[in-house]
Amino acid sequence: MSLILEDITLSSDGQPHIYQTNLTLExxxxxxxxGATLSGKTTLMRLMAGLDKPTSGRxxxxxxxxxxxxxxxxxxxxxxxxxxxxxxxxxxxxxxxxLRLMNKSRSEIDDAVKEAADLMKLSNFLDRKxxxxxxxxxxxxxxxxxxxxxxxxxxxxxxxANLDYKLRxxxxxxxxxxxxxxxxxxxxxxxEPEEALLLGGNTATLSQGRITQFNKTPDxxxxxxxxxxxxxxSNPPMNFLNLNKKGTEVTFSDGTVASMLNSLADGEYxxxxxxxxxxxxxxxxxxxxxxxxxxxxEITGSETFLHLQHDDQAWVGLVHGVHDLNLGxxxxxxxxPSHIYTFSQEGELVLPASYAGEKR
Amino acid sequence: xxxxxSALVMILYILFLMLPIYWLINMSLKTNQxxxxxxxxxxxxxxxDNYMVIFTDPSWYGGYINSITYVIMNTVISLSVAxxxxxxxxxxxxxxxxxxxxxxxxxxxxxxxxFALPFFQLYSSVGLxxxxxxxxxxxxxxxxxxxxxxxxxxxxxxxxxxxETAYIDGxxxxxxxxxxxxxxxxxxxxxxxxxxxxxSWVELLLxxxxxxxxxKSIAATMTRTASASGLDWGVLAxxxxxxxxxxxxxxxxxxxxxxxxxxxxxx
Numbered sequence: 001m002s003l004i005l006e007d008i009t010l011s012s013d014g015q016p017h018i019y020q021t022n023l024t025l026e027x028x029x030x031x032x033x034x035g036a037t038l039s040g041k042t043t044l045m046r047l048m049a050g051l052d053k054p055t056s057g058r059x060x061x062x063x064x065x066x067x068x069x070x071x072x073x074x075x076x077x078x079x080x081x082x083x084x085x086x087x088x089x090x091x092x093x094x095x096x097x098x099l100r101l102m103n104k105s106r107s108e109i110d111d112a113v114k115e116a117a118d119l120m121k122l123s124n125f126l127d128r129k130x131x132x133x134x135x136x137x138x139x140x141x142x143x144x145x146x147x148x149x150x151x152x153x154x155x156x157x158x159x160x161a162n163l164d165y166k167l168r169x170x171x172x173x174x175x176x177x178x179x180x181x182x183x184x185x186x187x188x189x190x191x192e193p194e195e196a197l198l199l200g201g202n203t204a205t206l207s208q209g210r211i212t213q214f215n216k217t218p219d220x221x222x223x224x225x226x227x228x229x230x231x232x233x234s235n236p237p238m239n240f241l242n243l244n245k246k247g248t249e250v251t252f253s254d255g256t257v258a259s260m261l262n263s264l265a266d267g268e269y270x271x272x273x274x275x276x277x278x279x280x281x282x283x284x285x286x287x288x289x290x291x292x293x294x295x296x297x298e299i300t301g302s303e304t305f306l307h308l309q310h311d312d313q314a315w316v317g318l319v320h321g322v323h324d325l326n327l328g329x330x331x332x333x334x335x336x337p338s339h340i341y342t343f344s345q346e347g348e349l350v351l352p353a354s355y356a357g358e359k360r
Numbered sequence: 361x362x363x364x365x366s367a368l369v370m371i372l373y374i375l376f377l378m379l380p381i382y383w384l385i386n387m388s389l390k391t392n393q394x395x396x397x398x399x400x401x402x403x404x405x406x407x408x409d410n411y412m413v414i415f416t417d418p419s420w421y422g423g424y425i426n427s428i429t430y431v432i433m434n435t436v437i438s439l440s441v442a443x444x445x446x447x448x449x450x451x452x453x454x455x456x457x458x459x460x461x462x463x464x465x466x467x468x469x470x471x472x473x474x475f476a477l478p479f480f481q482l483y484s485s486v487g488l489x490x491x492x493x494x495x496x497x498x499x500x501x502x503x504x505x506x507x508x509x510x511x512x513x514x515x516x517x518x519x520x521x522x523x524e525t526a527y528i529d530g531x532x533x534x535x536x537x538x539x540x541x542x543x544x545x546x547x548x549x550x551x552x553x554x555x556x557x558x559x560s561w562v563e564l565l566l567x568x569x570x571x572x573x574x575x576k577s578i579a580a581t582m583t584r585t586a587s588a589s590g591l592d593w594g595v596l597a598x599x600x601x602x603x604x605x606x607x608x609x610x611x612x613x614x615x616x617x618x619x620x621x622x623x624x625x626x627x
């Protein structure tokens with residue numbers, strides 16, 4: 001089982017939505033499409049499902065060209081971000097509907113529905129109509145329907161985005177379980193890097209209709225190919241600043257001088273680091289000190305987000321604990337050089353942060 | 361006792377509304393002689409003879425049968441044409457769709473009288489004159505656009521993702537439309553049917569122009585009761601009462617959806 005997108009493009013009214021894309025999804029893999037809203041995740045998924053036709057290119061399913069094939073004849077299941085069920089049918093009939101269309105026997109359908117409902121904790125609600133359920137239950141009903149079909153390709157388009165925090169945590173833990181049981185190719189679209197890391201498998205990062213990188217999730221996280229990928233796969237997005245390497249010294253755009261990155265050739269570079277690596281205290285003897293103006297703080301309870309202005313760059317810092325800081329104050333923030341990714345000025349990765357280790 | 365002004369206004373208003381209907385019922389239960397000779401707030405000699413005339417005379421009850429026949433024909437035709445049209449307008453974009461959708465309503469911008477002459481001449485020449493289908497078809501000219509507008513509004517309220525989920529599940533278009541989609545817009549279909557029914561039921565000019573004997577409508581029958589002996593007031597009033605009933609029944613069934621229907625489903 002495999003899904004191959006071959007030179008797929010999509011444009012409408014001359015406006016490109018998906019630039020030329022090649023992607024191979026192997027059997028029994030979890031594949032995460034990670035990108036901001038409007039980056040093309042849903043569009044790409046609709047192409048995989050066959051709901052939209054690519055402008056050019058082919059889609060191969062198990063080696064067979066399925067580009068123009070009807071949605072009905074494809075081996076797929078899909079769950080949307082909105083809770084989509086058939087409001088006029090009971091939960092039981094909702095889950096049973098794909099099986100009924102496959103002309104399965106009554107007892108077979110009953111067993112499958114009961115099993116899926118059990119897994120999705122819907123057993124007590126089978127007689128209800130979907131709209132009489134809570135949001136989380138509605139989405140579980142949609143998941144159960146997708147699951148029961150036993151399709152080879154399961155597409156989940158931000159299935160948890162419209163749920164509240166608690167339910168999201170709950171369902172997030174269940175999705176890998178479903179995946180393991182099914183042996184299908186899963187494609188999971190999300191805007192949240194945490195979700196990608198939690199689900200594991202492979203991750204494709206998307207930006208403005210392009211896949212910027214596709215690889216094993218930890219690899220993409222630790223070794224982003226370019227600055228765009230690094231920005232997408234970091235929440236809050238990665239912070240950047242310019243640096244100039246000359247001899248053994250590195251001069252940052254604000255004039256801070258440090259001795260680091262010895263293997264780097266001389267020249268201008270772009271340095272990037274994740275918000276959670278910024279510190280308020282010097283924990284590391286090599287840590288570089290920057291000064292930045294504090295614009296806003298957001299306290300979430302166990303963590304504090306610091307919105308900083310450093311030179312002409314807006315930075316975000318994520319530090320543990322609740323900090324009582326004055327807005328508008330000039331802060332000293334510290335950064336361990338081993339957490340710095342170095343990109344060329346065009347955005348290509350030159351040197352990964354040393355903490356991330358060698359690329360496997 | 362405290363005097364309730366708003367209650368008084370309300371009572372006066374209801375009296376005002378109900379008076380013509382009461383007077384109609386009042387008349388229908390009187391004899392012609394009593395109607396013409398004395399002024400009485402209620403029938404002195406209660407009689408059901410007027411109703412008996414209608415239920416026994418084929419030219420009277422035939423009028424009801426004819427009207428009901430073409431009204432139902434019209435409603436069925438209008439809905440079966442408007443459903444796919446509304447679905448297309450709500451789900452697809454095609455060349456000129458917005459213009460076409462707007463200009464559909466132009467048929468309703470002219471009074472039916474404008475179309476009486478062309479319909480009469482056309483139907484006479486193709487042999488459709490004085491048939492139920494002639495009136496039904498003529499009324500679809502007004503009802504299809506309205507039904508399309510109402511249904512499109514209701515259909516737009518159903519997320520497109522439901523259609524797609526159904527296709528992914530394996531539903532063919534027609535099974536999906538019948539089993540999944542129609543129940544979701546059932547109230548819209550009810551309201552559209554109501555509007556078709558009401559227009560066709562109360563429309564007089566076309567139905568009178570396009571029929572003579574075999575398919576004569578009740579409204580036309582009522583306008584032709586003047587005879588040598590003058591108007592038959594009592595029977596006419598009884599016919600009026602009976603004409604109100606179907607409309608009242610239909611309104612009763614769609615009363616909860618009617619506001620949405622007037623807003624063409626866009627509430």
